[in-house]
Amino acid sequence: xxxxxxxxxxxxxxxxxxxxxxxxxxxxxxxxxxxxxxxxxxxxxxxxxxxxxxxxxxxxxxxxxxxxxxxxxxxxxxxxxxxxxxxxxxxxxxxxxxxxxxxxxxxxxxxxxxxxxxxxxxxxxxxxxxxxxxxxxxxxxxxxxxxxxxxxxxxxxxxxxxxxxxxxxxxxxxxxxxxxxxxxxxxxxxxxxxxxxxxxxxxxxxxxxxxxxxxxxxxxxxxxxxxxxxxxxxxxxxxxxxxxxxxxxxxxxxxxxxxxxxxxxxxxxxxxxxxxxxxxxxxxxx
Numbered sequence: 001x002x003x004x005x006x007x008x009x010x011x012x013x014x015x016x017x018x019x020x021x022x023x024x025x026x027x028x029x030x031x032x033x034x035x036x037x038x039x040x041x042x043x044x045x046x047x048x049x050x051x052x053x054x055x056x057x058x059x060x061x062x063x064x065x066x067x068x069x070x071x072x073x074x075x076x077x078x079x080x081x082x083x084x085x086x087x088x089x090x091x092x093x094x095x096x097x098x099x100x101x102x103x104x105x106x107x108x109x110x111x112x113x114x115x116x117x118x119x120x121x122x123x124x125x126x127x128x129x130x131x132x133x134x135x136x137x138x139x140x141x142x143x144x145x146x147x148x149x150x151x152x153x154x155x156x157x158x159x160x161x162x163x164x165x166x167x168x169x170x171x172x173x174x175x176x177x178x179x180x181x182x183x184x185x186x187x188x189x190x191x192x193x194x195x196x197x198x199x200x201x202x203x204x205x206x207x208x209x210x211x212x213x214x215x216x217x218x219x220x221x222x223x224x225x226x227x228x229x230x231x232x233x234x235x236x237x238x239x240x241x242x243x244x245x246x247x248x249x250x251x252x253x254x255x256x257x258x259x260x261x262x263x264x265x266x267x268x269x270x271x272x273x274x275x276x277x278x279x280x281x282x283x284x285x286x
Contacts, residue, residue, distance in 0.1 A: 010233035012206060013218045016040070018227045020049060020209075026062035026111075034209070034227045035126075037260040042253035043182025045070065045126040045265060047209060047227065051077075053119035061112035066284055067103035068275045069134045069265040071127040071181045074099045074111065075161060075188070075247075079120030085109035086285055089140045096145025098161050100177050104129070104136040106275075106284035123211075123247065127181040130254050131267055138285065141177070149173040155195030156238075159188040163250060168198035168235065182251035189238065189246045191215065196239035203250035206230040213244030222246075 020032035025048070035046035052058055061081075074081060080094040085101075086108040093099050094114070101107065113120050129136075143161065151158040151167050158165060162177025163185020180186065182205075191197065191213075208217060209227040216239045222228055224244075230236065238246075257267045264275040278284040 010235065011218050012201065012230040012233035012236050014220050014222070014228045015231040016229040017222075018229075020225045020227070023048075026060060026065075028060045029062065029113075030057040032225065037258055037265070039253070039255070039258055041207060041229065042205060042255065043128050043184060043251045044205070044207065044249055045128050045258075045260075047126075047247070048124045049211060050113075050123070051119075051121040051211075058113050058120050059115075062110060064108055064110045065263055066106060066108045066279050067101075067263045068106045068278075068284060069129055070103050071129060072101045072103070073125040073127065073161070073177070073180070073186060075123045075125075075186075077121040077123075078118045079122065080114035081122060082112045082114065083109060083140070085138075085140060087138060087140065091142050093142060093144075096148070098143045098148075098177070100141045100143065100162075100180075102129075102136070102139045102179070104133065104138045105286050106278065107138040107140075108285060125186065125247075125249070126265070127184055127251070128254060128258065128265055129181050131256050133181070134266060134271075143176050147176045149175065151197075153197060155192035156197035157190045158197065158199075158248075159190075161186040161188065163187075165248075166200045168200055180251070182254060184249070184251040187248045189248055191238065191240040191244050193243045194241060195243075196237070199236040199238070200234060201236040201250060202234040203252060204232070205249075205251045205253055206236065207249040208238075208246050209249070210244055210246045213240060213242055215240045215244040215246055
């Protein structure tokens with residue numbers, strides 16, 4: 001019998017850092033991208049940050065394209081995105097809203113940007129589906145900002161998009177997205193100048209992506225554009241001397257093989273080839 005490590009009362013510290021890299025996707029959309037398709041962020045796969053005040057950097061958007069084997073979660077800071085898919089969904093999300101897509105067996109969709117006076121700033125997160133769910137029916141859901149609960153403490157504000165979040169004082173909230181792959185949890189954290197927040201956080205995978213300012217995690221500085229993976233433990237301490245914003249991601253790894261090609265994430269090369277054949281012959285979506 002293998003013993004489970006005792007993580008009670010242990011502060012989570014930084015064990016790995018990734019820097020967002022400039023990239024491009026869709027119709028010339030400029031992004032910052034972080035990814036690990038080798039299982040290092042399991043159950044998460046990729047995080048894209050779209051952010052520009054120049055329309056030419058993003059206005060081409062993401063014309064119709066397929067997916068299989070993942071979930072996507074898109075979250076808007078400002079600006080907006082309009083989603084359409086082969087299932088007949090058509091909706092627009094704006095500042096503070098999110099859209100969640102369970103691609104399962106297959107979905108074909110487009111995401112076209114809207115702008116406001118600040119341009120566009122949004123994120124798209126990819127979550128890997130467990131083997132049993134890779135070929136499940138596709139589904140889609142919008143979540144408006146008003147549906148998302150908040151934890152607020154002395155200049156700290158945590159907005160829960162999905163999953164369970166608990167402060168060290170016992171206050172807890174649950175985000176409206178309850179079916180994130182890998183029992184995932186996603187939150188947007190804002191810290192004012194000099195603010196701090198302590199969380200109870202024992203999920204095996206815990207990540208933080210700082211996208212504005214700088215934040216100290218267990219005393220180590222993390223600057224904008226860095227994603228960090230935290231060590232085992234059950235307590236997370238976050239502070240910011242000058243103010244910061246971050247996405248927090250928590251989940252349980254699948255620990256299954258990952259095979260990736262473009263918009264498809266399966267468990268084997270043979271399954272990827274099948275996905276490509278299905279897309280080419282028009283049977284991807286069933």
